[in-house]
Amino acid sequence: MFSTKKDFALLARQISLSSRETTTETSTPFLVDIYQIRLWKLLNKPEKADVEAMAQTFQCNPQELLHTIVALYDKSLSDIGGETIYSTICEPKVVTILVVYDDPNIVLKQGTMSAIVTNEEDCLDTLLEDVEYPDSVFDKVFSDPSSSESSDEDEDNSESDDDDNEHDYSIGIGKFLEKVKAGKLNLHKRLISCLSFQKMTIFPLPTQEEHVLDLQLLACRKKFRGKGIGRHLMKLLMNNDYIGEYDAIITASDQSAIDFYRKFGFTEDAIILSKYKDIGDCWTNTTKMCYLPPYNGKGKICF
Template sequence: MMMSSEQLFCTLPVQTFTRRKHSDARKLTFSAFSVGVEFYRLLKPNSATIIPHVSNWDLLNTVIALFDVCLPDIGVEVLRSTVCAQGAKTILLLRDHQEVLKEYQDNLWPKGPPKPKPSPTESKNEEENESTFSAVFSDSESTEEEDDSDSDQEESKRFHSSLEEFLSSLTERRHQRRQPNFTIEAIGFECCIVAALTYKKSASKSKEKIIEVSLLSTRRRYRGCGAARYMLQLLKDVSLVGFYDAIVTHADSRAIELFASCDFSDDIILNSRFRDLAQDWTNTTTMSYFPPFSLGQASHLDTEDLEAEMTQWREKSMAAHEAQAIFMRRILQEIKALRKQVKSQKYEILKLTADLENERREKKLLQNKVFEHQIIEIEKIAALQLGEQKENENDMPVTLQDIAVKEIEVEGQKLVLEEIFQTALSWQDLEEVKTYLSKLHDTGVHQRLYYCDRRSQLVEILNRGFSPKDVQQREYGNGIYFSTSPAAAISTAHHVLVADVYVGRIQTNGNKSASRRSSPSGFDSIQIRGRWSTEFVIFSHLQAIPICLLKYTKRDSPTENTAVSK
């Protein structure tokens, strides 16, 4: 199949192919012959046709149609430029027209009913999804063909014109084959093609002669008959394609097994030398085949050439060994230097760790003193806000020192108190609260509690006070819920809001009622005693005043700056 500079094509003898019957395909035996074509030269003006009664443009369109149906992700324009590239050659495996005609007449080809004509709306919707060549090998040709699609590409004027004529004649031939007693004119070239392979010769950076397999497709009807393996075997024959150092292909996931069975290797290291050849293909695996010495260029070298090659190989091997030895010595010295550096750094780390631990202890002591001062100041402000003087210790059952728990445990995680933020509200801002409290059944009963709503913006409540939008609907009604445990009230941001809650007259363990919207008759709040903590429910936002916000952080974790108005 090796063509001279003047030769546009060549043919090889007829071969017989057989596919044994499998569960998904019937037994098939047919004969076909191979043709080698160079489309770059064949499509020049005044070029003679190589297939009787088949124009060169129809030949090109049929080949591109086969590639497009089997490899829909590449695109028509890329296929055309690859097949028609200068230096690219295509091997075609074809059947005889008479043999195909006889199979049609004997009803050996599966025939399906013609597709109904789509409505204008359906045609518009399918126009973007249908491939240009989606109908070439479908319908009555073979129900086993693929029905993949791809978007159309811009094409040159000549190719576009020939494509329209080709599709028009294809439709006419298909119509003729649905008629009884059709003649051989109804058997187009698209009925006779079995498989196609496009390749080109190139040279790598190391001056090696490479045969690059660009495209390889077999019609679904003929798969499993050994057609693709036969074409690859032709490509390996140096008497047909000339001398070469390697055959390289870029196989997609469906073709890897085929090439592997034909002695192609996908070894990453072995194929790294062909990395520059894979720039035009994506989502493929580079595979290569190296011919035996008996078929390669070495068989035609004389003794002196072989000795020169052996000497060159020996010199390269020695240079590689020297480079490896030098590399290993340098690695050894690097390891020694790194170990010395690690030993010195380990000593520094231990010293810095001890200093850090001392600093943490000092910080903890200072932080505790700050908390104590903050608690005293907040106590004074809270007393002024309440507008009352403590007459005895029973007026405030729970003090802020008890509320500001320095360490809590939430879901097995230790949290430590990091900072305290006081409210920005004054008693003048709470005149409405003062008026409402006078209406309670017992105005003097209040407690310091934790606000229970992990999703709320606690900073906002601290600065504006409680409002109707802080009411929650839970099992004891629409109210504002508080707890005696900070672990039950901590928010997702590790914040806990402390408030003075005027519980008034308390109903202990009231009945559950999710629809309740006000306190029970004769009471101002509900008390719920749990296993680990006690909860209180008030039904007016005017019964609670925010006092401060406690910010917790994970133990031994770095602190984070939080924008909270103090």
């Protein structure tokens, strides 16, 4: 029930985000573009128009887009691990929202298009065998210091094949890192935040149907925190005009982001969460939280 069902879509162009920083009359507005993508479809059953639009916008192929997103998540949420991130955001029903910023003070080189890599030896496991410190695989993709930065505080019904869970989506990572090092990609210099979620239907009782949003991952590059990015993404996720009707949002928050989620009405209440115990994952050192939207008495969510 999204406002758009495209696998690659521009949701908003050049929107100005409110910052916690003091602004002056001479301050440059912080303008970003917001995109929606469905990685599983782009990688497995792509529509030609979506792939062409993505390539024109980001100057990369779907595989390179995936690696860039994983690099941002892995840099920000290092406790989860690259392999888990790949499998999570490549689930058939997962939607990822991208926040892209084009710094007016930086001139980017034109990206070069490459074919999808099919060499199964070019994968994350192979790299980890050769790297002394596995956490360093994505270190050179983003220049920000590594830290926990999951917040911004300081319905597709396609089903995968039976063997889809065994697919290694990290294939091509070596080629991707080579292109980043050679300056042949530039999306990693533009992508500053991501949010991944899926909308699920559950039946707490045989006659009771509920729509639940599983907010799986949220990350913002450290140098761009405090600019209202996380706040904008949360408001978008809670917006019925975008997401449709829903009964709850479930997430696993790292310890540094608990207060951020509380500001949006999330709770750690064990009784409420017991109803949704089978929704979502609990990553290392995280706390499961739940948001229940207010109702206006007519069965509709109000804000």
